[in-house]
Amino acid sequence: MGWAAVSADDxxxxxxxxxxxxxxxxxxxxxxxxxxxxxxxxxxxxxAAHIADLTPPQFAALAKLRDVxxxxxxxxxxxxxxxxxxxxxxxDRLKARGFVELSKHEVDKRRLLVSLTAEGRDAIDxxxxxxxxxxxxxxxxxxxxxxxxxxxxxxKLA
Amino acid sequence: MGWAAVSADDxxxxxxxxxxxxxxxxxxxxxxxxxxxxxxxxxxxxxAAHIADLTPPQFAALAKLRDVxxxxxxxxxxxxxxxxxxxxxxxDRLKARGFVELSKHEVDKRRLLVSLTAEGRDAIDxxxxxxxxxxxxxxxxxxxxxxxxxxxxxxKLA
DNA sequence: TTGATATCATTTGCATACGAATGAATTTCC
DNA sequence: GGAAATTCATTCGTATGCAAATGATATCAA
Numbered sequence: 573m574g575w576a577a578v579s580a581d582d583x584x585x586x587x588x589x590x591x592x593x594x595x596x597x598x599x600x601x602x603x604x605x606x607x608x609x610x611x612x613x614x615x616x617x618x619x620a621a622h623i624a625d626l627t628p629p630q631f632a633a634l635a636k637l638r639d640v641x642x643x644x645x646x647x648x649x650x651x652x653x654x655x656x657x658x659x660x661x662x663x664d665r666l667k668a669r670g671f672v673e674l675s676k677h678e679v680d681k682r683r684l685l686v687s688l689t690a691e692g693r694d695a696i697d698x699x700x701x702x703x704x705x706x707x708x709x710x711x712x713x714x715x716x717x718x719x720x721x722x723x724x725x726x727x728k729l730a
Numbered sequence: 731m732g733w734a735a736v737s738a739d740d741x742x743x744x745x746x747x748x749x750x751x752x753x754x755x756x757x758x759x760x761x762x763x764x765x766x767x768x769x770x771x772x773x774x775x776x777x778a779a780h781i782a783d784l785t786p787p788q789f790a791a792l793a794k795l796r797d798v799x800x801x802x803x804x805x806x807x808x809x810x811x812x813x814x815x816x817x818x819x820x821x822d823r824l825k826a827r828g829f830v831e832l833s834k835h836e837v838d839k840r841r842l843l844v845s846l847t848a849e850g851r852d853a854i855d856x857x858x859x860x861x862x863x864x865x866x867x868x869x870x871x872x873x874x875x876x877x878x879x880x881x882x883x884x885x886k887l888a
Numbered sequence: 889t890t891g892a893t894a895t896c897a898t899t900t901g902c903a904t905a906c907g908a909a910t911g912a913a914t915t916t917c918c
Numbered sequence: 919g920g921a922a923a924t925t926c927a928t929t930c931g932t933a934t935g936c937a938a939a940t941g942a943t944a945t946c947a948a
Contacts, residue, residue, distance in 0.1 A: 598858045600793045600810070604868050604881065605773045605786055610811050610888035612770045615763045628763055629904065635758045646926055652758070653768050656927065658905050682913045682926040700756045710762050713886045722887070723762065725880040728871045730769035787934065804896055814897065816935050840896040840943050
């Protein structure tokens, strides 16, 4: 009885495994998260090759400030997808470089207003053409049509 | 002559500007780098919701070790796209958790061999089904067909 | 063989990235 | 009006991620 039962269990196990051959062939390099991380790394590397003295988050902060003018730190953070702790560090470093200046909101005393300095505006205006090249080089492995499709799908994911 | 020349220059300038209206309408949220960063952030967040006690890089290290068995630290790093400094920290933390063990290469004394412990193998085997859910949820905004196209194009970029 | 190179690993320094805790100021709601 | 909840900013701790410098070991080449 013992032998027969074990044998039946073995067969059942094999059937189950045949229906789910997944467990054993998980391929890390094909997972979206892994490739996303690599694609992001590649982009950051291309960015650094074109703009050595500013990081992508710092550039994003300046570019957004150029769009919206003066805003609070948190507001800016939400516009460029950074939480409060992260945006503070970015703004601190931009302030130390003289690219942004801070002031207190007159009415709401909690808020810290951030705005571009003249130097910051010059910098971002000067860097935007380079940023276009960065975008182009990042998308270079794709044809124009592929790039358009990719951007549409990527936007859906983000 | 002076007036005529200036006038001609003005017209020329306007033509050039008409051909390149770019400078003023750089849209950060449409740049591939910015969206790539956001998509990556979203994936990391989904990952954390499913696997709270391990980060994506730590998971990648375990998954790759499961594939290839014992390897050197640097070799593992190149397999999962981490430089030497980064992979060291990841392996250190996995070692502290008892998921990997280190040993010296007998022949080449520079190399530090990394391998899964029994506990590490149990962990990765247990987590792989969750990782499949993470991949699925990350791609959820796309239809099956869109996801297939996206993965092909993303792989070209990375 | 030995001197130049290259590889493996470590360390340091800097810059995101985010959860959690804290304090100050504001808004909401009863 | 005032207590409760919310918002804004800061700080701390932990974890990538990478450049650059360093030391130990291997390999290559003259």
